[in-house]
Amino acid sequence: MTDTGKYFAITAEEVAYVRKQLGTNEEDIKTAVTSLREWLRLQPHLPDAVDDSLIERMYINCKCSMERVKLGLDAYFSLKNRIPEFLMSRDARGTDIQFAMEHIKMMTMPRLTKDAYRVHVITAVDEDSMNIIWAPYGKILSIAMEVMFVEDYSIGDMCIIDMANVNAGHVVRADISIIRNLELCYKTAYCRRLKGLHFVNASKIMDSAMKIVKMALSEKLQKRVFVHLPGSTSLFDHVQRDCLPDELGGTAGPVDKLAYQLITGANREWLLEKDKYTSDESRRPAENRYADNIYGIAGSFKKLSVD
Template identity: 25%
Template sequence: MAPNIRELSPALEKIAREELNEDPTQIQQILDQFREWIRKSPHLRARTDDQFLISFLRCSKYSLEKAKQKLDMFYTIREHSPEFFGDRDPDKMNLREFMKISSMIPIPTTWSEGSPRVILARPGGYDPDKFKMEDVMKSFLLINDLLHEEDDQMIIAGQINIVDLKGATLAHFTSFTPQHMKKMTMMMQDASPFRLKAIHYVNVPSFFEKFFNIIRQFLNEKIRSRIYFHGNDFESLFKVIPKHILPKEYGGDGDSMDNITTYWENKIFANRQFLIDQTTKYGVDEKKRIGRPKNPESLFGIDGTFRKLEID
């Protein structure tokens, strides 16, 4: 029986085969082994459809053990991060107002069939007296679930993040605790079905260096080696990411930020029940976990907030 997965473009099929160790003749057997492990893991309430599971195999380059660990962490972090995954009903999140800010959105165009998906983040775009960094992340994690469900390009070719810090002040970051930061880095490194290829920072304010030094302690060496700072020099960024794919506001040929954001806003509400289901139907029950149960302290055990920093 053939696996029930989407057919890939020739470019993505080549990457899957050469970079991710995908062998079409072995996919079904490995998926069946993956499902059997889930069935024998009483603490897991996990999706078991082929398309969902293959994303974890692909990001793990078909190491079944790594895929198991990643899927377990995918659900475990969600269970213990209510500030990001609790009550995900878009109708109750004041989401329409927040989405207008375009704080973190995927760019619809890529520069080739096999190039990574670009995510553009603009944390300085919202009023820190009205919204918090948690709101940015909670809204983007809704988008992230839709990318996970549909975007083979991002799953197979990876993602590149552009973080534009224009307008960012210390107030934008002080509500984000070290525990929040550890949760986000763990999601990115240990629980995400996406392969992060690079993070590019532009319009970097002077205070950000001390803030980033705290972020850095939570990152593994692979991610650290993929972080680049461009100061205010967009030309150096455009040497890596072709300018023409970016939105009009960045001098590119892409759609406007408003139009891209409206697209994702409408898509979130069109998939409202699906997004709610991802954390109400699925997760972990720590009482049923074989071995020592996990809890927020053992997973994220960090105290304090960035307000305690002395940043000039």
């Protein structure tokens, strides 16, 4: 499905570790995947165009909760209608993504942390905030999540954001609705869990930035936000150096080599094919209440929860 194929190079030992942490095994997973595929087949408003690998990863992401996976599968298809700017027309060669890649470097690190978390890094932010158009970065994130459904095997994520070039202009132009929609996709359509959000090379601008960020975060997640001042080595108390690029004090390689490697290696036709598979809300059964759980009452946004 992807041209990278071995980007993450997950080992049998890492798979076994993740399963042990969640109290599951091969037999349990096979039973769950079979049951969930049958459930999906019976939903008149949802296509069943997903691979077993996606269902298995979603089962792992949901800590083996069948009900949460059903919500996730519903959201995976239905949110494409709600948030197409992130979840549709995902072409890494498109002009929107190509422009975005020139002004921020984003990367998903190939090595897992010792406790099986996947590390994502955002760095080299263009100092001219007018060059930052946020929606394409949501699309980039969703491409990474799609590839991870096929190749990755991890418990959750750690996100590292380099604030070195961030200024007041970036804060003013931050769009809270985009932040919220990103979280909605991340939590509900991809069922991922955020272990920690780390801001490095932080300055006084963080005071203003965090007020915006925290508007979209649950109280629990706010406790998992960490700020690391310039010159500090405290980040390494949370993330080992081989999971970080050289420029942030790591040993995984240079930013220019790692940035966007995952999404540019993704199979273009495979991603665009996914546009065909969305929910048909006109066929959603009246007794199906997943839409309320996804969007909240009257479509209100629910804050990101952290397990």
